[in-house]
């Protein structure tokens with residue numbers, strides 16, 4: 001069924017089709033509507049779930065953890081300041097291996113106050129142990145919310161998943177979105193039965209006891225292994241989604257005209273659309289360029305980027321965040337995974353679109369063209385205004 | 386009173402849900418608070434623990450025979466809410482979800498989450514064992530550290546009166562709030578029994594002696610706890626659906642000096658400080674007594 005939905009509504013349809021059982025979220029721009037839609041579904045009897053009203057994002061995540069520890073399927077949403085406030089329990093939820101799914105419409109972080117999209121604060125959650133999938137439009141948001149539960153609940157993974165998409169540009173922008181039938185989603189995503197962490201008086205367990213150094217390191221190692229397993233799970237989940245619903249998103253790394261490209265633009269989120277338009281224009285002018293959108297930021301698409309790096313001359317990485325004192329975090333990570341290749345391409349970093357600053361086709365053409373003619377190593381990241 | 390107290394305790398089930406082998410000090414009031422509450426609540430209970438002495442000591446081990454989950458310091462009550470609501474949506478039978486929080490994770494960092502969980506009306510029991518300092522990290526002051534007490538962060542003695550957490554919780558309009566003392570376990574046990582039967586948020590604030598932080602010998606743990614009650618420095622009351630009742634009225638009112646003098650943490654307190662302490666105790670007692678007499682028609686309580 002095709003409906004006109006914005007990204008926030010798409011996320012709530014995804015959570016509804018996934019038969020989420022507990023929803024809790026603190027209002028924050030531009031994520032507030034996600035919970036409001038879900039409450040409407042609950043009130044209308046279309047979703048058998050409870051909404052728990054929290055007072056802040058720290059508690060929100062902890063409420064989600066508690067519910068997940070009973071074996072319920074749990075969904076939440078937050079953004080920006082809320083995500084920053086939630087930072088401590090994000091670690092708890094991942095360390096507790098609780099398969100919570102959270103929609104995150106990306107928004108900049110204060111100070112100065114700014115309501116508009118960038119990846120600053122979401123990238124800052126990269127070390128929490130959450131899987132981060134970045135979507136570029138409302139359809140992908142809906143589909144990825146459903147995929148996210150399958151990934152999170154896979155016994156090889158058991159990690160929470162953030163479904164990230166740019167605030168406003170995607171979260172409040174209406175598009176035609178196909179809502180898949182419930183029975184097809186049920187067949188794709190079976191009910192969740194927690195095997196590893198249930199607080200049940202009939203089978204008493206202590207969740208989160210103290211660890212000595214060795215045990216702690218073993219647990220952290222298991223999280224790394226789970227992230228590694230998630231790489232394959234993300235790919236097959238997306239592929240099986242294609243088989244059933246006719247849509248897929250490139251698994252870990254969504255590549256466009258990269259097969260014969262000499263120069264590739266790497267980025268995350270909604271900028272990919274403008275980047276593809278820039279690539280098309282340049283292709284018409286004879287430049288062999290392509291676009292690789294990082295869909296899975298955690299786990300990072302090592303293998304896909306290395307395979308790409310072996311073929312191309314140069315890579316332009318466009319970051320929608322900056323790590324003051326380093327530069328674009330995405331650029332530095334791309335450089336890191338490409339280092340040590342027998343023939344690594346030059347990686348040029350660009351910082352753009354902070355606080356919702358426009359990223360136009362012209363901006364991205366500029367990035368791709370400057371990389372094509374650049375000779376020698378990139379000294380430092382450039383800012384695209 | 387003493388005879389009744391013993392009778393109540395001797396009638397408790399033999400089953401233990403907080404087992405020996407924990408790493409608490411031999412005279413730890415907190416361990417007693419947890420153990421007795423779990424005897425009352427029984428096996429159909431889920432425990433939530435913010436970081437505290439009970440949890441910190443449990444490396445690779447757990448003394449709990451009921452399911453137990455650890456929470457971040459700031460939001461133990463939120464974890465309880467999530468557990469209660471998750472079980473409800475899954476159609477599980479009612480289990481008692483109980484939080485054991487120290488004062489720092491209840492009256493300070495965890496206050497916001499607790500206040501919100503109470504305002505939400507979720508069905509949980511919160512037991513705060515108040516040892517009047519951040520014992521786990523080295524006895525630093527908390528919002529319930531008493532006036533004049535020397536701690537590493539109040540080297541000249543705490544300058545302000547403690548936060549009146551039980552009254553603050555009662556003002557949330559929740560069905561049951563009580564104070565209790567580790568030195569009057571019969572009274573405490575009865576309050577836990579009462580709370581367990583009530584649906585909705587319940588809060589019990591237990592004055593819990595920590596011999597280490599309070600600088601007293603282990604063997605005086607119960608005695609010092611009792612002195613707090615007898616000097617009215619820690620009054621015992623309950624607020625059932627808005628009606629306050631003092632559950633113990635000391636026969637003679639001992640001056641607070643008896644309580645302060647017994648503890649090393651008040652060694653530095655000046656005569657003026659003692660007078661201020663006494664004044665705070667008198668004021669508080671008067672306020673409670675007024676509510677008590679307004680709320681109980683028959684007097685209800687007798688002293689020993």
Ligand code: SF4
Pocket residue numbers: 408409410412413414415416438516520521594595596597598
């Ligand atoms: S230091 Fe105090 S609170 Fe901690 S275990 Fe010992 S007596 Fe109990």
